[in-house]
Amino acid sequence: MAEHTPEDKAARAAILERGCSTPIKTATGVWVRCGSRIKSRCESCAELYRGDWAAIARSGxxxxxxxxxxxxxxxxxxxxxGRVHRVPREGGQQGRCGCGVTHTTKDAALRGMPLNRATYxxxxxxxxxxxxxxxxxxxxxxxxxxxxxxxxxxxxxxxxxxxxxxxxxxxxxxxxxxxxxxxxxxxxxxxxxxxxxxxxxxxxxxxxxxxxxxxxxxxxxxxxxxxxxxxxxxxxxxxxxxxxxxxxxxxxxxxxxxxxxxxxxxxxxxxxxxxxxxxxxxxxxxxxxxxxxxxxxxxSFTGLTRTVQRRLRREWWESQQAEAGADTSAVSPAPLEDLAARSRRELVARGWAAP
Incomplete structure (x- = not known):
């Protein structure tokens, strides 16, 4: 989606500054994090996702x-x-694979690949x-x-x-x-x-x-x-x-x-x-x-969920912005439920695979 105003650029830059590499602008004009869980796509959002779930795991x-x-x-x-290549992991025991070769960790890319794709x-x-x-x-x-x-x-x-x-x-x-x-x-x-x-x-x-x-x-x-x-x-x-x-x-x-x-x-x-x-x-x-x-x-013994975490994160962010006298209408610190859903629909419409 094209940027037309200085406010647009500033809002997108605010998301970039917080680490998200591919911010998304929703149909309502609000910039949000991409929300990807895959580290290779966006390390910041993936780490946020992991951190949220880590907290939930520990709370239970x-x-x-x-x-x-x-x-x-x-x-x-x-x-x-179907039969697949057996390749040892680091420190694991080596054994003869069904293909007739004794693989080493150097063959890691073949791990789990079918021996015969025609019959798999x-x-x-x-x-x-x-x-x-x-x-x-x-x-x-x-x-x-x-x-x-x-x-x-x-x-x-x-x-x-x-x-x-x-x-x-x-x-x-x-x-x-x-x-x-x-x-x-x-x-x-x-x-x-x-x-x-x-x-x-x-x-x-x-x-x-x-x-x-x-x-x-x-x-x-x-x-x-x-x-x-x-x-x-x-x-x-x-x-x-x-x-x-x-x-x-x-x-x-x-x-x-x-x-x-x-x-x-x-x-x-x-x-x-x-x-x-x-x-x-x-x-x-x-x-x-x-x-x-x-x-x-x-x-979770305390009732912690990702919805609760997003709400608390947004409340904290808005309180910080209010103290600084900043305008929060054009940027969101994290994808809320409705904004995230809308963003993913927009990605699909563009032919991209949402994570």
């Missing part, structure tokens, strides 16, 4: 009567959609990404059927092969807290049915659950939380400097499968503008937490 561990609860880090993965189930993988939210909802319900006090904080990570898996910090009252292996098995064996095509959706065989104490080994608790939150800023693209052609071909094939996939019961893929078709099938939020209700505490 440290801001309440932690001695009354037991905490777990639960990891759930997607099923296999790309359609199945993007459909699983699409239905992963339904599967987690069924998993959440199953856990609460067994342990009524379950609350959670969840991070969805992109694996190298372009499929989601889940890291969830789970809190359960000590009076009914199960062994970690029991919680793992209850979650891993949950099954859902796709609302789009009626297919069965389930987790992969690989799952892990570790228990930890918030008021015991504090450093370990922080490490668990940091481990989950570090995945927030990742993009789907590989981090390798020298990207093999096989990686780009794999991502193109995933993108093509996602564009052909039905994202809803009434979806006509070639006419559908849903961003699900641009996200390898994913429709889930990257980070979320259980909410407070009339009968439940929710994840």
């Amino acid at each position: 561990v440290f801001d309440g009567p932690v001695d009354q609860y037991r905490f777990y880090l639960l990891t759930l993965t997607a099923p296999s959609f 189930d790309y359609a199945g993988q993007v459909a699983w990404n699409r239905d992963a939210g339904v599967l987690w909802d069924r998993t959440r319900r199953r856990l609460r059927d067994r342990w009524e006090s379950v609350e959670y904080f969840i991070v969805r990570e992109w694996q190298d092969r372009g499929v989601l898996h889940v890291h969830a910090i789970v809190r359960i009252a000590r009076g009914e807290a199960p062994a970690a292996i029991e919680l793992r098995d209850a979650a891993r064996t949950a099954v859902a049915v796709s609302k789009v095509d009626g297919s069965v959706v389930e987790w992969g065989a690989q799952a892990q659950c570790d228990a930890f104490r918030a008021n015991g080994d504090g450093a370990k608790t922080i490490w668990y939380i940091s481990k989950a939150l570090n995945y927030v800023l990742k993009d789907v693209a590989t981090d390798a400097d020298d990207v093999p052609v096989a990686v780009w071909r794999h991502q193109v094939a995933l993108g093509d499968a996602a564009r052909r996939m039905r994202c809803g019961v009434d979806c006509v893929p070639q006419d559908c503008s849903s961003l699900v078709h641009q996200r390898y099938g994913s429709r889930s939020q990257v980070v979320s937490a259980s909410r407070r209700t009339k009968y439940r505490s929710g994840w």
Whole structure:
């Protein structure tokens, strides 16, 4: 959107000064942060996003009567959609890959790439990404059927092969807290049915659950939380400097499968503008937490949410501007709910993919 006045330039400059690299002007003429969660697109907004969720994560561990609860880090993965290259990570054990080569960390870009793209189930993988939210909802319900006090904080990570898996910090009252292996098995064996095509959706065989104490080994608790939150800023693209052609071909094939996939019961893929078709099938939020209700505490003991954080941030900013006698009508410190939604619609209209 073109700038026509000195006020326009000043408002945009104010957002740039606060670190956002790509401010957005809404239809109402207000400049807002881009709100991207991807560090490579906007480091400032991604860090703000991470910081908000970090505070929420910590509030569900440290801001309440932690001695009354037991905490777990639960990891759930997607099923296999075809054999892929096995490449060790830094410090990991080397092993012979299915391609016949013993890979080293120098082959990191090949990690998760299909051994045979012709037989790899790309359609199945993007459909699983699409239905992963339904599967987690069924998993959440199953856990609460067994342990009524379950609350959670969840991070969805992109694996190298372009499929989601889940890291969830789970809190359960000590009076009914199960062994970690029991919680793992209850979650891993949950099954859902796709609302789009009626297919069965389930987790992969690989799952892990570790228990930890918030008021015991504090450093370990922080490490668990940091481990989950570090995945927030990742993009789907590989981090390798020298990207093999096989990686780009794999991502193109995933993108093509996602564009052909039905994202809803009434979806006509070639006419559908849903961003699900641009996200390898994913429709889930990257980070979320259980909410407070009339009968439940929710994840945050203090009721902290991103809406509350944005409101407090805006109130603080406006108070600072008022003390300085500045005009706040043309610039916003952070995207409010309605402004953010409008901004993303404008991005889509321009042909850009909103993060």
